[in-house]
């Protein structure tokens with residue numbers, strides 16, 4: 001197994017282009033935030049006053065006869081900048097569709113078809129909103145032994161836990177609730193493989209936690225080589241013994257092959273990223289039953305050309321090839337590989353789209369951060385097209401591709417979750433954590449956003465099985 005031969009294993013993120021794009025987005029977002037805060041403040045005030053008014057006359061609030069479950073999904077939110085700090089307010093079924101916050105009526109929600117039902121097919125499950133759900137999270141990090149310290153935000157003293165309480169709600173259908181036992185039953189004698197960068201590991205650990213919470217005997221789940229989970233591992237294979245099922249992670253941030261440059265290459269070339277050849281470990285992914293790929297965060301000038309890692313195609317160095325062109329070519333290589341080397345009858349392949357980071361006020365290395373972000377973006381997203389999402393969707397739609405390759409389009413939904421990153425709570429460390437530390441605004445706390453990606457994966461996986469059967 002090839003050890004970590006990548007030029008730079010860096011702190012959270014080292015990318016200029018992407019950070020520039022993101023800081024533009026963040027500027028726009030912060031304007032929207034201001035509006036949101038103003039609206040929230042207004043609502044809170046109105047609600048508080050009206051509650052006071054009603055309670056004086058011992059009259060129930062409108063809608064207060066709804067059963068508790070029906071208000072769950074937007075439950076009570078502690079508004080951080082509230083004039084009454086420790087007070088929590090119930091939004092109940094407030095209808096503020098004229099503002100940027102649009103909380104649908106719960107009865108309408110119940111009318112929505114389930115994604116798994118007949119007729120649920122047409123629903124775009126990636127188009128939706130984050131809703132407050134008191135029944136979340138689906139697991140707690142101290143109960144999950146299969147998680148990096150870097151994602152254990154609560155255990156690393158993150159003070160607010162709201163980030164664990166948001167559920168993804170598609171606009172036009174309902175998702176099934178994740179059922180670890182059911183998923184494990186479906187995965188009996190099967191292999192799930194994640195290949196990609198550290199955000200892949202983030203999602204892989206989320207799935208390990210989601211599945212293992214349905215297993216009482218935790219010692220029946222183990223790494224087959226007894227290796228511990230670290231960010232330096234080339235690959236890790238966890239077996240769920242009672243189900244003869246493995247959930248595996250292969251570290252391959254580019255998916256294509258990183259190796260030595262051909263002879264007679266220019267002297268400044270240290271590594272060659274071969275955009276027309278798959279990573280060496282790809283021959284171990286193509287036998288999987290469920291394969292989740294991603295690549296994107298490492299396709300930056302900083303992590304390639306700057307470090308002497310140049311692009312190679314047709315066994316020749318292409319010194320003039322841009323990072324974007326190289327990324328596009330590598331995606332074509334991946335799609336060709338899926339078309340020709342992956343068994344259509346057996347393997348389902350998902351390409352997870354770009355996972356956005358949220359550095360405000362600078363990049364990861366010059367003071368940028370996401371510290372003290374406590375709420376998602378609930379209003380409409382302003383323009384947020386990410387060029388790498390476009391490259392992936394262009395390649396997927398222009399190339400003839402087999403029907404077993406689908407996109408897990410998580411970019412927009414994750415874009416809303418500026419509250420979901422570890423920030424300074426990415427290690428146990430000292431008690432006096434200071435926001436001036438380098439912050440992790442790229443990975444995600446667990447439980448958190450990657451759980452929702454896996455819930456979507458779960459829904460699509462179940463749906464496909466239903467469709468195959470009928």
Ligand SMILES: *[C@@H]1O[C@H](CO)[C@@H](O)[C@H](O)[C@H]1NC(C)=O
Nearest residue numbers: 093094095096097098104105
């Ligand atoms: C919410 O607003 C919509 C449109 O503005 C309206 O049709 C609906 O009756 C409202 N619902 C409630 C519960 O007030």
Ligand SMILES: *[C@@H]1O[C@H](CO)[C@@H](O)[C@H](O)[C@H]1NC(C)=O
Nearest residue numbers: 124126127128389393409412
């Ligand atoms: C991804 O999902 C978003 C939200 O539904 C949608 O606007 C966008 O068009 C989708 N992108 C692709 C490439 O399908």
Ligand SMILES: *[C@@H]1O[C@H](CO)[C@@H](O)[C@H](O)[C@H]1NC(C)=O
Nearest residue numbers: 188189190191243244245246
């Ligand atoms: C366990 O699963 C593997 C595939 O991952 C399969 O080849 C093997 O036959 C299974 N073993 C048993 C005992 O079913």
Ligand SMILES: *[C@@H]1O[C@H](CO)[C@@H](O)[C@H](O)[C@H]1NC(C)=O
Nearest residue numbers: 216217218219220221241242
């Ligand atoms: C737990 O699982 C391990 C490995 O499969 C097994 O050896 C052990 O007997 C199990 N313990 C219990 C209490 O079932």
Ligand SMILES: *[C@@H]1O[C@H](CO)[C@@H](O)[C@H](O)[C@H]1NC(C)=O
Nearest residue numbers: 266316317318319320321322
């Ligand atoms: C690369 O670009 C430079 C300047 O833009 C040009 O002079 C050179 O011929 C190009 N080389 C190749 C191999 O295309």
Ligand SMILES: *[C@@H]1O[C@H](CO)[C@@H](O)[C@H](O)[C@H]1NC(C)=O
Nearest residue numbers: 127380381384385386389412
């Ligand atoms: C989601 O992102 C796409 C680009 O991938 C953009 O065109 C679209 O407007 C976004 N959708 C929403 C609902 O924000």
